[in-house]
Amino acid sequence: MKTINLGNSGIDASAVALGIMRMDALSVDQATKVIDSAAALGINYVDSADIYGGGQSSTIFGAALKKASVNRDQLYIQSKGGIVPGKRYDFSKQHLIEAVNGELERLGVDYLDSFLLHRPDALMEPEEIAEAFDELQTSGKVRHFGVSNFNPLQVDMLQAALNQRLMINQLQFGIMHTGAIDFGLHTNMHDDRSINHDGEIIEYSRLHKMTIQAWSPYQYGNFAGIFLDNPKFPELNAAMQTLADEKHVTKSAIATAWILRHPAHIQVILGTMNPTHLAENAAGADIDLTRQEWYDIYFAAGNDLP
Numbered sequence: 001m002k003t004i005n006l007g008n009s010g011i012d013a014s015a016v017a018l019g020i021m022r023m024d025a026l027s028v029d030q031a032t033k034v035i036d037s038a039a040a041l042g043i044n045y046v047d048s049a050d051i052y053g054g055g056q057s058s059t060i061f062g063a064a065l066k067k068a069s070v071n072r073d074q075l076y077i078q079s080k081g082g083i084v085p086g087k088r089y090d091f092s093k094q095h096l097i098e099a100v101n102g103e104l105e106r107l108g109v110d111y112l113d114s115f116l117l118h119r120p121d122a123l124m125e126p127e128e129i130a131e132a133f134d135e136l137q138t139s140g141k142v143r144h145f146g147v148s149n150f151n152p153l154q155v156d157m158l159q160a161a162l163n164q165r166l167m168i169n170q171l172q173f174g175i176m177h178t179g180a181i182d183f184g185l186h187t188n189m190h191d192d193r194s195i196n197h198d199g200e201i202i203e204y205s206r207l208h209k210m211t212i213q214a215w216s217p218y219q220y221g222n223f224a225g226i227f228l229d230n231p232k233f234p235e236l237n238a239a240m241q242t243l244a245d246e247k248h249v250t251k252s253a254i255a256t257a258w259i260l261r262h263p264a265h266i267q268v269i270l271g272t273m274n275p276t277h278l279a280e281n282a283a284g285a286d287i288d289l290t291r292q293e294w295y296d297i298y299f300a301a302g303n304d305l306p
């Protein structure tokens with residue numbers, strides 16, 4: 001398993017991580033198999049959030065970790081907070097500290113390796129977040145911090161108030177979700193693709209050595225479904241299949257490899273709860289696509305270039 005230097009911190013994190021958003025649907029025994037399968041593949045990084053399954057995903061993970069063959073200290077465990085379902089966002093000091101405390105209890109661990117702010121809160125007060133982060137770090141409850149779905153200026157504004165470096169930005173990114181690179185490729189053009197929706201988040205992250213974590217790597221739209229084997233995307237599936245046949249892997253491995261080929265050293269958060277799919281998807285970490293193969297897939301996804 002390839003590894004990445006997470007946020008330039010020296011943390012040797014697996015290039016693909018296990019996202020446990022869907023773990024609430026599993027029994028503890030099934031979840032134990034997923035954790036053991038991930039560990040056998042060399043996956044040492046886990047991503048959760050306080051809201052996954054209303055907290056149940058973290059609870060199942062915590063119970064399964066006790067039965068798994070891997071120890072807590074062999075894993076990097078990350079969670080996210082700041083979303084309050086039905087009410088929206090809350091980055092108050094009290095809420096963030098409670099969010100971490102809740103996750104520690106559900107996951108059954110003493111500390112989180114990293115804690116991310118899940119989605120930007122319009123009412124965020126950077127100084128108040130700084131107080132929360134200081135307390136979480138000095139109490140030993142959180143080792144590293146980051147954000148999710150933030151644009152560059154939001155990162156800068158928050159970072160200016162913090163005593164800790166923001167190391168991670170978790171963003172939706174995959175073959176069918178490429179807004180963060182499309183506009184850059186259409187710079188100096190007049191077409192719709194030249195519109196910059198989110199800021200230069202990839203360039204920003206590379207300059208500041210923040211790791212981008214790609215969430216929902218196989219989804220298209222906003223949780224519309226996955227593009228793998230989807231008849232809505234015949235050209236893309238055919239192009240992935242050609243490469244998959246050549247490299248003796250599955251299409252899903254090609255979809256993983258396509259993200260990892262980007263020089264930003266993106267970490268891919270895999271969401272499958274099926275050990276067979278997990279192995280197939282993670283195999284993409286051992287595939288190196290050529291520049292032409294990368295562009296061929298980009299075109300097959302329906303993109304054009306000036």
Ligand SMILES: NC(=O)c1ccc[n+]([C@@H]2O[C@H](COP(=O)([O-])OP(=O)(O)OC[C@H]3O[C@@H](n4cnc5c(N)ncnc54)[C@H](OP(=O)(O)O)[C@@H]3O)[C@@H](O)[C@H]2O)c1
Nearest residue numbers: 019020021047148215216217218219252271272273274277
């Ligand atoms: N920061 C954020 O705002 C945010 C938002 C959403 C998600 N996330 C994170 O990203 C992680 C991944 O998200 P996701 O679950 O949407 O990602 P995903 O891996 O793109 O999609 C998972 C879905 O695809 C199916 N699938 C995966 N591999 C497959 C394969 N080889 N063949 C057939 N079906 C396959 C899975 O079904 P099977 O289980 O049957 O394989 C599951 O239904 C989450 O767990 C969470 O940690 C973060």
